[in-house]
Each structure stands twice: as C-alpha cells, then as structure tokens.
Amino acid sequence: MRKQNEGLQALGADNDPAVILLFSVFENDWNLQDRLAPVGWHYNLPMVSVKDAVVEQFHHTPAEGGIISREQFFHDIYHPSNAGHFIMADCLGWLFEVTNHSDLDKEKLAMDKPPLIGNDFAEVKLLDRLNGDAIARIDAGGFEKIDTDLQMAEMDDHAFGTPHFPNNWMHTGERDDGNGSFKMILRSKRVILVFKDSGSDEFGIANIIVDGKLVRKADPSQIKWTHCHAVLLFDEKDAREHTIEIDMDEGHEAKQFTILGFGYVD
Numbered sequence: 001m002r003k004q005n006e007g008l009q010a011l012g013a014d015n016d017p018a019v020i021l022l023f024s025v026f027e028n029d030w031n032l033q034d035r036l037a038p039v040g041w042h043y044n045l046p047m048v049s050v051k052d053a054v055v056e057q058f059h060h061t062p063a064e065g066g067i068i069s070r071e072q073f074f075h076d077i078y079h080p081s082n083a084g085h086f087i088m089a090d091c092l093g094w095l096f097e098v099t100n101h102s103d104l105d106k107e108k109l110a111m112d113k114p115p116l117i118g119n120d121f122a123e124v125k126l127l128d129r130l131n132g133d134a135i136a137r138i139d140a141g142g143f144e145k146i147d148t149d150l151q152m153a154e155m156d157d158h159a160f161g162t163p164h165f166p167n168n169w170m171h172t173g174e175r176d177d178g179n180g181s182f183k184m185i186l187r188s189k190r191v192i193l194v195f196k197d198s199g200s201d202e203f204g205i206a207n208i209i210v211d212g213k214l215v216r217k218a219d220p221s222q223i224k225w226t227h228c229h230a231v232l233l234f235d236e237k238d239a240r241e242h243t244i245e246i247d248m249d250e251g252h253e254a255k256q257f258t259i260l261g262f263g264y265v266d
Helices: 002-011 033-042 050-058 082-100
Strands: 021-023 047-049 125-127 137-139 152-154 161-163 169-171 182-197 206-210 213-218 227-248 257-265
Touching: 021 033, 021 050, 033 047, 047 050, 047 082, 050 082, 213 227, 227 257
Parallel strands: 021 047
Antiparallel strands: 125 257, 137 182, 152 161, 169 257, 182 227, 182 257, 206 213, 206 227
16 A cells, blocks of 8 residues: 555656656565556556566576576565666666657546555655644653664665654663653544664664553564664544654663654544
8 A cells, every 4th residue: 555655646746757666576586566566557557577577587597598596686585686786777778668669658647546455645744853843742752862873765866875764753761861751642544653673782662652552562673774664553534633652661761762753644
C-alpha cells in the first residue's frame, strides 16, 4: 500500500514527473513484483523487472548462458554490487531506448481510477520538530536533543548525502536531558511513527503508548545499522484526538532513542 501511495503522490505532483516501477530483487530471488505489478497495469505505467532479467540466468553456468553469478551481482542479501547496479542501470536504459523509438502516447493517465490496493496513506503528511507545535500539542520531555547521526541519501542530483529527518527529537540518556516521556496530543485518523535504528549499543528500547495503552516496544537494534524505521501506531476510519506517549523501557532509561518524525492523515 505504501509503495502505491508514493507512486500516486508522484503522478499527481505539480511538475508532472514520469513514474517508473522498478522491481529490484533480493538474494533469495524474492521481491514485491507479484503484488505491485498489478498496480502498474492498473495505471498503465512502465515497469522494469531486474528479477526477470537476472534470476533465471543465476541458475546457469557460463556455457549454459549464465552472464553474472549471484555472488557477483549482490553486495549483501539486499543490495546489488557495483556490477549489479550497472545491470539495473542497463535495464532502465533499455526502457528509455524503447520509449525513444515509440510514438508519443497522448492518452492521459486515469488518476481518477479507484485504487487497486487502497490509498489510506496517499495524503500522509510529515510532522516533526520543525512544524510539530503548529499541528499538535507536544511536550518533548526527556527527548529534547537533536540527533545529527542520521541515515543519508543522495537527493536532487546531488553527489553528497542528505540526512533523513534532521528535525527530530532525541533522548540521549544524559543527566541534562529533560524530564519525563515524550507526549503528543494530535487529532488524526492514521499515524505512523518513524524512529531511528542503530547498530550502537548506546541505543535502547522505548515504549510506545497510545491513549494509555502500550501498542509496541520499539527496538532500534533490530536492523543493526543507522536506518529509518516506520511503524503504524493506529489506523481508524474517522479522525479524533489521540494521545501518543513515548518513554524508555525499564532498564533503558540511560540509553538513547531518536524519534525521527510522524506521518499523519487528517
């Protein structure tokens, strides 16, 4: 659902961007192509499958038509190596070449089609330290610092990395932290929490409480690297006022935890 919503947001953007569905593949030959390709057909979008391009030949020797081995294609179980990225770029290049030799499609995309797998988060908005006080009632409590050690990504054709969610709330576990838990009162029908994963032992588990009930324990050490981790807190039909509270789990009070932001739907 999230990937479909991102695509719909891009398709509806004011600058009218082109949208391509690119299906990468994991080392175990799995991806979300079977689930998401129907969305591409539904909206008549171009699609490129790296899985279709490479997986079958993984099982062949060079004499049988194998071009690149699984070990050569992957850097780890999720990410391609430099050679793997070259092949992905070549697959996209083939799409561009075919497109350049095709007649211009003057038919507009049918954006008014009902969503294939739901669009509950198509209008999701970001709430962070920068705009939070204008949207919700927030008491940062012991989460008053700002984390600058963040996941980075190249954006907007820049070669340098741009930090994700720089306007965050961090609990450092130090004595000069503010007192108490992070508390937010927000009127919404759907909310996603984004917190920071980390491979550092300095990070600890936090309790996520919604309307007085513990909904989950957020463990930043699950992924073992600096990463943005999104979890659904609630999903309701109608908007109403909710109280979200985040505090450190027992025995983790001196540990760190970073609330990167929230996604909310009015």
